[in-house]
Amino acid sequence: MKGTAAISGIILLGFQMISCVSEDYLSCPDFGKYRVTFSTVDSLRFPEKMYMSLIYKEESNLINLNGSGEFVKDACKAGFNSEKILKLPPGDFRFSSLSCTSPLIIENGMCKMFNGKLFLFADTLGRVVKRYENSVKLNLYPVNSLILAQCILDNDLAKEYEIKDFAISAPDDSNVLINHGNGVASYSDSITDFYDHFELSSDGTLFRYYCVPFRGGCYVNFRITLALRNLNTAEGKDTIRVLLNRLYLKSDIEQGKLYRFTFEVSALEINCKSTSVSDWTDYQFDGEIPVI
DSSP: OHHHHHHHHHHHHHHHHHHHTTSOGGGSSOOOOEEEEEEESOTTTSOSOEEEEEEEEEOSSSSOOEEEEEEEEOTTOOEEEOSSOOEEOSEEEEEEEEEESSOOOEETTEEEOOTTOOEEEEEEEEEEOSSSEEEEEEOOEEOSEEEEEEEEEOHHHHHHEEEEEEEEEEEOOTTOEEETTTOOBOOBOOEEEEEEEOEEOTTSSOEEEEEOOBOSSEEEEEEEEEEESOGGGOTTSOSEEEEEEEEEEOSOBOTTEEEEEEEEEOSSOEEEEEEEEEEGGGOOTTSOOOOO
8 A cells, every 4th residue: 555655646746747847837846947949030031050159047036047058050940059958947038149150259248240240139038937848039130230232334334344343441340349248239430441342142133241330430432343244355455344432421330220322333433323221120131122
């Protein structure tokens, strides 16, 4: 009888533990730790491979727990993976994450920011409960500034030349930092003499450049390189033609904003015909944005 009672007690305890998995954890006899996974809200919006640094802090003031973790998201995937599975006790947590297309450099809670790299931030409140896996969705927002350039060749030039390269005089990114806790970036105060290259979007019409935020009241140089389409017709013509345009920017190039420049290109010069600014949040990498 004693053996039967002991077995019944074990079965009853096991039943209580299983039944607690989906109930209020305060009524459970053992808090334990439970698996937490992370994924993007929309994997198509930011399809690149991403490296993520995560910090978390318990918000319900029951256990005062905080920590960090490192994750990787494969290209065109939504989920972030980690070599060490993150397990947390039940509670309300704030998850602050920084992601980048290359490994992050973080020191004393500040992350080094570079031109040409996409940086994303997410600040998410999540609740961990007693179940096998708690899935947290991260709504990622850009930390960079984004510059788009559309270059329209005049008809005569387009018959013979194509755009080989588009570049900009780069803002100084040597001391630009991002606060890991809130995603706020510092601003560059100067433009260098070095040129950074734009990337050509997959639709073949727009050039894009991720850059650190920088202060206005400065001149920025744009450089376009044209290449002759048919070298068999090169006699008496330049096979490569380089044109420059210098613009004065009154306003700051702000964090999380998208700036679009439309240029008309003739055989002798580049003319900036229009500019616009908008929030980056609605921009799709391979789509168009309205001109404001």
